[in-house]
Amino acid sequence: MGDTLWSTPAIRAIKKTVPNSCIDLLLQPQWKSLFNENKNIRGLYSYYPKWYRQLITLPSILKSNYDHVFIFHANKDISRLLPWIRCSNIWLDQDLNPPCRFKWRTKLFMDYMGIRKKIQIIPFSKSTHAIHRRLDMLKETHIIPDGTHMEIFINDNENKKSNEFLKYNQITKNNFIYLNIGGSLPQKQWPQKKIIALAKRIISNTSLFIILGGGPDDAHRINTINEEINHERVVPATDRSLIENCALIKNAKVLVTPDSGPMHIGFALKVPTIGLFWSADSEGLQRNVLNGPDYCGPLDIDQSLYCVLINGNFFNINEKNNVERLPIKQISVDDVWKKILNFL
Numbered sequence: 001m002g003d004t005l006w007s008t009p010a011i012r013a014i015k016k017t018v019p020n021s022c023i024d025l026l027l028q029p030q031w032k033s034l035f036n037e038n039k040n041i042r043g044l045y046s047y048y049p050k051w052y053r054q055l056i057t058l059p060s061i062l063k064s065n066y067d068h069v070f071i072f073h074a075n076k077d078i079s080r081l082l083p084w085i086r087c088s089n090i091w092l093d094q095d096l097n098p099p100c101r102f103k104w105r106t107k108l109f110m111d112y113m114g115i116r117k118k119i120q121i122i123p124f125s126k127s128t129h130a131i132h133r134r135l136d137m138l139k140e141t142h143i144i145p146d147g148t149h150m151e152i153f154i155n156d157n158e159n160k161k162s163n164e165f166l167k168y169n170q171i172t173k174n175n176f177i178y179l180n181i182g183g184s185l186p187q188k189q190w191p192q193k194k195i196i197a198l199a200k201r202i203i204s205n206t207s208l209f210i211i212l213g214g215g216p217d218d219a220h221r222i223n224t225i226n227e228e229i230n231h232e233r234v235v236p237a238t239d240r241s242l243i244e245n246c247a248l249i250k251n252a253k254v255l256v257t258p259d260s261g262p263m264h265i266g267f268a269l270k271v272p273t274i275g276l277f278w279s280a281d282s283e284g285l286q287r288n289v290l291n292g293p294d295y296c297g298p299l300d301i302d303q304s305l306y307c308v309l310i311n312g313n314f315f316n317i318n319e320k321n322n323v324e325r326l327p328i329k330q331i332s333v334d335d336v337w338k339k340i341l342n343f344l
Contacts, residue, residue, distance in 0.1 A: 001261025002296060003073040003130070004031045005268055008038070008151040010072065010134040010143075015040040017143045024064065026057070033243040037153035049077045061085055068141055072134050082117065090119045091140060093133050129295050148300045150268035154247050162247035169235045171209045173251040176235075177202055177340070178271075180257035181222050182214030187278050187285075188258045190331070192225055197333045198256070199229050206344065208253065213237045213245055213262070254343045256336060259297070267298055270305055272343040276331055277310040307339045 004027055014021055024043040025035060032044050045060050058081075066087035071078065074092075082090060122137050135145045166173065179199065183189040199210050210233060212222045219238040226236045237248060246265050249255055255266040255273045266273030275297060279287050289295070293308045311331045 001031055001034070002264040004028075004034065005150045005152070005261075005264045006130045006296075007072045007134060008268070009131055009146070009148050010070070010138055011038070011040050012151065013135060013138055013143050013146045016146045022064075024066075026061070030242070033241065034152055034246070036243070037155050038151065039153075047078070049075060051077070051080055054080055057081070058084055070134075070137055072137075073130075082119070088117050090117055091122065091137050092119070093122045093124065093137055127290060127295055129299050131299050150264060152246055152265060152268045154243065154250065158243050158247045161244050162251060165237070165240070165244075165248065166251065169209070171211075171235065174253050175207075176209035176211050176252055177254045177256060178211045178213055178249050178252040178262075180213055180255065180260065180262040181225060182218035182262075183258040183260045187287075188260055189221075190258055190276055192221065192228075194330070194333050194336075195225055196228050198336055199225070199231075199234060201333060201337055202340070203229075203231055203233055209233045209235060211235050211237050211248060211252070213240070213248065215242075215261075254340055256340070259293070263297075267301055267306065270301075272304070273298075273306045274336060274339045274343075275306065275308045276336070277308060279310050307342070309335055309339065311335075 007025075011023060011025070014023060022042045023040060024045060025041050026045045026047045027035070028048075029046040032046070035041055035044055043060070045057055047057060048054055054077075061081070061084060064086065066085065067089065069082075069085055069087045069090045071090065071092035071094075074094075120140070122133075122140060124133060124136070128136070131148050131150075135143075135148070138145070163173075166176075179195060181189075181195065199212075202208060202210055210229075212226055212234065214222055222236045222238050226234055237245065240248065245262070246269065249262065249265050249271055250269045252271055255262065255271050256276070257263045257266065257273065258276045259278070263273060263275045265271075266275075275293065277287070277293050277297070279292075293310065297308055298306045309331045311329055
């Protein structure tokens with residue numbers, strides 16, 4: 001999700017520099033709702049990793065001739081689609097390097113069909129934030145950057161559903177803290193015991209409500225935490241679509257989240273956001289610095305709207321397997337609570 005939202009400053013820059021341009025976006029279908037209301041985009045096409053599902057997308061792609069194709073973020077399997085796209089200029093900042101067998105077949109197909117494509121990889125001599133990487137790619141075609149802030153547009157119907165959810169649970173806008181329970185990897189999930197302890201501290205020391213949110217796979221974890229806290233001011237949000245969750249986050253007083261999609265939603269919607277980054281897991285695995293806050297965290301955001309905490313592991317293996325491990329320092333409840341107080 002974050003990789004997808006990082007493209008919004010680049011899309012905005014294209015449209016501002018070339019107002020008459022038509023921009024189509026190819027992305028995985030679960031993220032399409034983040035762009036439904038983005039007026040800078042003409043068409044949204046679904047991307048699937050499996051080759052037989054990619055055939056579904058081909059008819060839509062083949063309708064247009066493109067001046068440029070920018071690959072902002074992709075897996076190697078997108079290489080299957082490149083020969084079919086009606087465009088001779090393809091730009092990317094990573095070498096997709098498909099398997100040799102497929103590369104040979106692609107070359108054979110392109111030679112047979114008389115297809116000539118110029119695939120240009122933009123090199124970066126130093127580590128660069130993902131948003132800047134996209135904007136620097138565009139500079140090769142004389143696109144002028146228009147800031148680095150990400151964007152999410154929410155329509156009236158989605159705002160209405162959010163307001164109805166809050167009203168049903170007797171919560172008013174800006175009177176709740178949104179705790180994102182999920183994380184795309186186990187290492188990114190803050191331990192349940194700490195979430196519960198933080199929630200109890202919020203309840204004891206403020207009059208704020210708490211909404212427990214996450215993705216479709218987080219429902220069980222959310223419900224388990226909610227049952228453990230068992231308080232009328234704690235509300236689970238397990239049945240909300242992605243964009244409905246965005247509308248909820250937009251109305252939060254504070255968002256507390258691991259380094260995951262909702263963190264980027266908070267940045268895009270300018271909600272005070274506390275981002276929790278792991279640095280090592282229980283097996284001693286160190287986080288890749290390029291996936292840390294310096295290169296995929298907040299960028300050019302007012303410090304009154306965010307803070308980042310980094311420490312130790314998130315994967316609480318003791319809770320899962322009952323195995324004794326050497327203690328690794330984690331972000332504490334006190335650490336997060338102090339940051340929350342700064343936003344209240």
